Amino acid sequence: MAKLFWFLRRDQPLELYFYVVPKLCLGIMGYWPGPNDKRRWSAYINFVVLAVGVATELHAGFMSARCNQISLALEILCPAFTSAVTLLKMFLMLRYRQHLYYMVAQQRELLFGSGIAGEAYEIMRKNVLMATRFNFWPVSAGFSTCSLYILKPLLLALLLYVQGRIDEMVWILPFNNTVPSVLLRSPYLLPTFVLSAYTGYITIFMFGGCDAYYFEFCVHTGTLFKSLQQDVQALFQPYEGELYLPRIDGVHAAHFERALVLLIERQNRIIELTHFFCQRYRTITLLHFVSASLVIAFGIFNLLTVGGSGLGTLLYVSYTVAALSQLLIYCYGGTLVAESSMELAVVMSTCPWQLCQPRLRRYVHLFILRSQRAVTIAVPFFSPSLVTFAAVCAPLANCILYSFPLDCWHSFQILQTSGSFIALAKSFQ
Template structure:
């Protein structure tokens, strides 16, 4: 077991951390983009989740028609998450080759891009460890939430049995889905229960893989920008204390600056290419996460003194916020690391250079200030966006509490 989780330690090689969590999650589901053939388990998991989404939405609509608002929200909350997961599955298949190309290009930049300085290797290792640990957090919170959902009917049945062993127990499924009566009775109920429970884990691992791929990419792009910062500092380090550079030194410096700019442009191009492939996924995730947080807050305020129900919705809210944090923190890492490159360039000893080299440095600063973003229509994922979401959620809770 610990062999699969060794990326949580700090003493492993860089290759162990590189896309560790998304690769583990997506390979289990069959959606890891590297490889020629699409595994059969990918189609099987898509069909399983599709059945789960359709039956869950049908059950939620039925509860709404009966004016059972609490049950409807409890049903539509996981249904919305699963529906977005279906969309992610389709887009992961649609952009399978593009994502494989992105992974290979990023891997080449990190492992074979000439990042041989000790500071650069340290930056890569720290960012890889951070990405693995942060990606493991929403996966583990989602797994805990799904397990809570799956164990809730069993725990309720156990409590009722301990109170009165003679009464007939009423068995419920983990998620509210419209199933044929035949499958809800003996001897098929255990299989139906296992099927419904498994649909939740398909959602969790696809979220962990798809969202983890996004954050892992952002973390490594940030590390590449920081490596360029170290490269720029090292370029000017030999000329510390100089009053003026010779023509030969200016030519050498210009070649080094051109190499930095070429790599910067390659990072910009790769980031733009990735952002376009993930635009729909990012937008759909934020919309669904907002709805899930709203549903969870409403459910949390209506469960009353039910400690198990409160634990369930608290876990669901934490899982949704963790997934949002992954996107927001990733967008912040990319933008801030690029802007920091412009600050490093501005603080270098550019006054030693000839006018030609000064213009190159100026272009480098201007290009870095126009930082690449992970923006999608209507908003840009960042920590400020995440703070606004938290503030709005807190305001909604306070307003709802005032009416109780």
């Protein structure tokens, strides 16, 4: 077990942690970007398999809704919508394959290009370990949820068998796909069951891989800004405690100017890379938040209506936890980037920049002004942050624990749909 989850330990070389979780998840599905445009056939095969699974799940869900089986329809549509969003993510990952590889290569160069030592090494090791363990949590939560979906029909059949009610045994698929009845009989039942279960694991690894890529990029961007802060302090350290002006002049000014220009260029490069990432990932981020609202809504609705079904309750709790975990990944990543970029202004302003010549002071002032505007992972209508996540969780917890109506206009519209469904569910009780 220790060898299987080696990336969760602290004793591995630093570079091995770099994008290890997204590389593992996306690599299994054939979607990890490489240095050339060579694409694996497994990527296209998994795309087609999931597309068939999504189409059959959506059909089954809408048919149940037409028959007024609302609870069953939501139970089917909950994983179906997640799989549908995953299908769109797979398309976008293929489309931006080379761009994703470019961003990984640029971050690797910025982080490891000039070598790491001292305090910068410790900061980076702490951050990459945190990113790896944080990313592993939603992947493992999603994996357990998918496994519960697969085990549910097997456990129900086993229970009927143990009770001697073999005549009542009805074999169903893990995700209630609409399939011809002949595929639900021997000898086609087993491959049909395996194929339906496999679509769930495609969703988990692709969903987890895309989210892990997002969070890794945010963590490493925050690390780059932290490293830049240290270099700013190191640049001014020889002049700390000086009382007379000007002190940075002559040959010192020339060396100082070259070093300051390099820092400014590095800041610009990090900001430009972040904007490049936002343009490619904004659709994926927006799709994730929309799907999270639906998953939370359907999960809470079913949780409040399944009653005393222990296995069903465990299933919906697991699904809601997985959705909130993935939501936390996006919000925490956005906060790391925004706060670390703004801290640059604080660090620079506390340095003895007044010792510089007037021309160098203008460089410093422009550096501070640019740093005062946070670099955000912005998407249409909002920017992911822990403030957004807190606004999501607080009214959700109040609604569940204290039966308060869920009003989320003050936060972000991602829980509008969830609030409506939860209020509807409470009215049925």
